[in-house]
Amino acid sequence: MLGQIAYALPFLAEGFALTLWVSLLVVVLSLIAGVVFGVGLVYGPAPLRWAVRIFSDTVRGIPILVLIFFVYYGMPAVGVHLQSFWAAVLALTLFKTAQVVEYLRGAVASIPKGQSEAAMAIGLTFRQRLTYVIFPQAFRRFLPPWINGVTDAVKGSALVSLLGITDLMQAINQVIGRTYEAMPLYILGALLYFGVNYALSLASRRLEQRFAFIRE
Amino acid sequence: MGYTLNFNLIWRHFDKLWGGLLLSLELAVISIAIGIVIGLVLAVWYVSAGRVVRGIIASYVEFIRNVPLILLVYLVFYGLPTVIDLAYSAQTSFVATLAVYSGAYLVEVFRSGLEAVPRGQIDAGKAIGLTPWQRLVHVRLPTMMRITLPALSNTFISLFKDTSVASVISVPELTYGAQWINFNTFRIVEVYLVVTAMYLVTGYALLFALRLVERWYRTAR
Amino acid sequence: MATTSDNSPALLDIAEVSKSFGSVEVLRSVSLKVAKGEVVAIIGPSGSGKTTLLRCVNFLESYDSGSIRIDGKEVGFRDGGARQRRSERDLAAMRAETGMVFQGFNLFPHLTAAGNIMLGLTKVRGKSSGEARSIADHWLGRVGLAHKADSLPAELSGGQQQRVGIARAVAMEPKILLLDEITSALDPELVGEVLAVVKSLAEDGMTMVMVTHEMAFARDASSRIVFMADGGVSAVGPPKEVLAAETTNERLRTFLARFRASQF
Numbered sequence: 001m002l003g004q005i006a007y008a009l010p011f012l013a014e015g016f017a018l019t020l021w022v023s024l025l026v027v028v029l030s031l032i033a034g035v036v037f038g039v040g041l042v043y044g045p046a047p048l049r050w051a052v053r054i055f056s057d058t059v060r061g062i063p064i065l066v067l068i069f070f071v072y073y074g075m076p077a078v079g080v081h082l083q084s085f086w087a088a089v090l091a092l093t094l095f096k097t098a099q100v101v102e103y104l105r106g107a108v109a110s111i112p113k114g115q116s117e118a119a120m121a122i123g124l125t126f127r128q129r130l131t132y133v134i135f136p137q138a139f140r141r142f143l144p145p146w147i148n149g150v151t152d153a154v155k156g157s158a159l160v161s162l163l164g165i166t167d168l169m170q171a172i173n174q175v176i177g178r179t180y181e182a183m184p185l186y187i188l189g190a191l192l193y194f195g196v197n198y199a200l201s202l203a204s205r206r207l208e209q210r211f212a213f214i215r216e
Numbered sequence: 217m218g219y220t221l222n223f224n225l226i227w228r229h230f231d232k233l234w235g236g237l238l239l240s241l242e243l244a245v246i247s248i249a250i251g252i253v254i255g256l257v258l259a260v261w262y263v264s265a266g267r268v269v270r271g272i273i274a275s276y277v278e279f280i281r282n283v284p285l286i287l288l289v290y291l292v293f294y295g296l297p298t299v300i301d302l303a304y305s306a307q308t309s310f311v312a313t314l315a316v317y318s319g320a321y322l323v324e325v326f327r328s329g330l331e332a333v334p335r336g337q338i339d340a341g342k343a344i345g346l347t348p349w350q351r352l353v354h355v356r357l358p359t360m361m362r363i364t365l366p367a368l369s370n371t372f373i374s375l376f377k378d379t380s381v382a383s384v385i386s387v388p389e390l391t392y393g394a395q396w397i398n399f400n401t402f403r404i405v406e407v408y409l410v411v412t413a414m415y416l417v418t419g420y421a422l423l424f425a426l427r428l429v430e431r432w433y434r435t436a437r
Numbered sequence: 438m439a440t441t442s443d444n445s446p447a448l449l450d451i452a453e454v455s456k457s458f459g460s461v462e463v464l465r466s467v468s469l470k471v472a473k474g475e476v477v478a479i480i481g482p483s484g485s486g487k488t489t490l491l492r493c494v495n496f497l498e499s500y501d502s503g504s505i506r507i508d509g510k511e512v513g514f515r516d517g518g519a520r521q522r523r524s525e526r527d528l529a530a531m532r533a534e535t536g537m538v539f540q541g542f543n544l545f546p547h548l549t550a551a552g553n554i555m556l557g558l559t560k561v562r563g564k565s566s567g568e569a570r571s572i573a574d575h576w577l578g579r580v581g582l583a584h585k586a587d588s589l590p591a592e593l594s595g596g597q598q599q600r601v602g603i604a605r606a607v608a609m610e611p612k613i614l615l616l617d618e619i620t621s622a623l624d625p626e627l628v629g630e631v632l633a634v635v636k637s638l639a640e641d642g643m644t645m646v647m648v649t650h651e652m653a654f655a656r657d658a659s660s661r662i663v664f665m666a667d668g669g670v671s672a673v674g675p676p677k678e679v680l681a682a683e684t685t686n687e688r689l690r691t692f693l694a695r696f697r698a699s700q701f
């Protein structure tokens with residue numbers, strides 16, 4: 001039994017690497033998109049604010065699985081053909097972007113109005129106020145929940161196995177299909193996911209403490 | 217793009233979606249009910265327990281929260297029966313999994329609520345001669361409920377959405393119904409639009425109802 | 438200290454300014470001129486519009502009608518008849534000409550005391566950071582906090598934070614300094630150190646408009662006192678006149694009576 005699993009280890013490692021790669025892509029892309037849309041939500045003109053609001057409330061209101069299927073099966077139906085890998089990354093990025101938008105909105109909203117006013121009073125322009133006063137403070141409040149939420153990307157990525165992408169989840173299922181060693185392999189998989197996510201949540205706790213001084 | 221929406225086939229198979237939605241709700245309600253019991257018991261135990269028990273409860277919470285639900289669903293449905301001599305349906309298997317899963321999230325919600333109950337309230341309970349059990353039932357739990365209700369509502373909604381994972385072991389809930397129509401009619405965009413609307417309406421209706429409960433709870437006492 | 442007569446050129450000229458929040462009229466045709474070097478104290482009951490008036494002066498708040506000019510230049514709206522809001526860049530430049538000290542300090546918590554002062558100097562005034570630092574050090578010295586230059590706001594007492602707030606405002610060399618109840622968030626024992634700084638600025642000839650509940654301070658430090666009630670200027674004059682016990686202004690008399698009991 002152990003021999004069979006040991007034999008499958010390189011295959012599992014590849015799946016694990018793909019899980020990390022998908023998660024990393026999703027985290028980076030959603031960070032960029034989420035910050036852009038988040039700023040749009042807070043400071044943009046009304047139509048943009050509404051568009052982002054609707055996007056975010058919709059995406060956060062449905063299961064990730066539905067979003068993944070919608071993107072994966074729906075896009076070819078309307079003539080957009082993406083490799084399943086990129087369809088999966090796109091779907092997870094949409095999901096994660098909606099989260100980032102909310103973290104950003106929350107972080108900016110938590111900064112007292114007086115900060116912006118004090119910055120205005122010394123003559124900073126809108127962009128300067130954001131750059132030197134609002135964002136540096138918002139960043140410290142954004143970081144802990146964001147890092148905490150990175151685990152959602154890792155956990156969510158397990159759903160892409162349903163699109164036939166050989167991530168860790170799919171690799172485990174395939175090895176089980178050959179070896180029939182279901183329990184040891186699921187436990188191994190659980191431990192791997194747990195290891196990554198637990199490390200991330202420890203990191204977020206550390207960061208929270210590090211930036212604690214900001215609580216006026 | 218030239219894609220024309222045609223909902224006719226969706227309506228013809230709408231019973232798949234409607235039945236699916238009802239099953240999703242049923243799965244959520246049963247799992248969450250069990251999860252609440254697990255969560256409450258473990259949270260109350262946690263705040264008064266020693267290091268060892270705390271460590272065990274914390275391990276359960278941390279483990280579950282850091283592993284994808286889909287893996288737990290597979291583990292319980294395909295994995296467990298290979299090591300224990302027990303047969304159960306996919307639906308039972310999923311309910312058990314989601315109950316244990318929601319329990320972990322709810323322990324955390326209840327625990328932080330219990331720890332946020334002001335010291336003075338507990339002391340006041342002591343001062344008027346309440347027993348520990350009376351303090352728990354009449355002082356700590358009601359106060360904790362008020363503190364945790366908003367977080368609780370959000371957890372419920374998110375657990376409701378998690379029922380979609382039951383589709384991976386062919387439990388015919390809403391997402392499964394969507395896939396069935398997807399594969400059998402190819403009205404793909406339509407079915408996911410309808411299902412998205414169904415999840416949104418149900419989710420926000422639940423949220424609205426829970427907010428009403430919160431409001432009632434705040435004013436009723 | 439200078440006093441204004443109606444024909445001397447005013448540094449700050451508030452003319453018939455009105456403002457409503459929804460259906461509530463908060464400022465009713467307020468007019469007030471302040472000459473260079475003058476120190477004007479605004480007193481009045483809560484809700485009378487003191488803060489709102491001050492915020493209109495640097496356009497943190499827009500106003501519905503009337504005009505506010507500093508050195509002859511309209512603060513919030515473009516020159517020429519139409520009431521067209523200035524561009525963001527113009528507004529920023531106008532605001533840099535007025536300094537403001539806030540009741541709640543509003544120091545930037547992520548910057549040190551010196552950093553708070555340097556931000557406007559480098560980004561708005563375009564000074565090098567070395568130059569900005571020496572200006573910051575100068576002003577921190579003036580407010581008695583030379584040794585706290587590298588402390589974060591969270592590491593300072595309320596009185597120290599407010600002195601940094603003042604230094605941050607004056608370091609920009611504003612034409613006029615606006616102060617809104619800058620001691621009312623402070624513990625009583627810290628009020629004195631902050632007022633001492635304001636007094637020394639007044640003696641240097643800094644033009645100031647300050648909203649205050651410290652009657653004794655208003656009497657000693659200001660050249661004129663404005664009493665606001667119900668969104669309008671109800672009385673103006675030298676401290677001795679306005680604060681006189683035998684005033685015929687009914688509202689002023691009730692207002693002062695309440696203070697006299699405690700503070701005089």
Ligand SMILES: Nc1ncnc2c1ncn2[C@@H]1O[C@H](COP(=O)(O)OP(=O)(O)OP(=O)(O)O)[C@@H](O)[C@H]1O
Pocket residue numbers: 458463481482483484485486487488489490
């Ligand atoms: N942003 C706002 N929206 C609506 N109403 C406002 C707003 N800001 C102030 N007001 C109202 O305008 C009136 C004047 O407020 P203001 O803050 O100018 O009074 P104040 O004289 O400074 O009072 P205090 O002595 O309490 O500081 C009050 O009735 C207040 O409720």
Ligand SMILES: [Mg+2]
Pocket residue numbers: 487488489617618
């Ligand atoms: Mg005020």
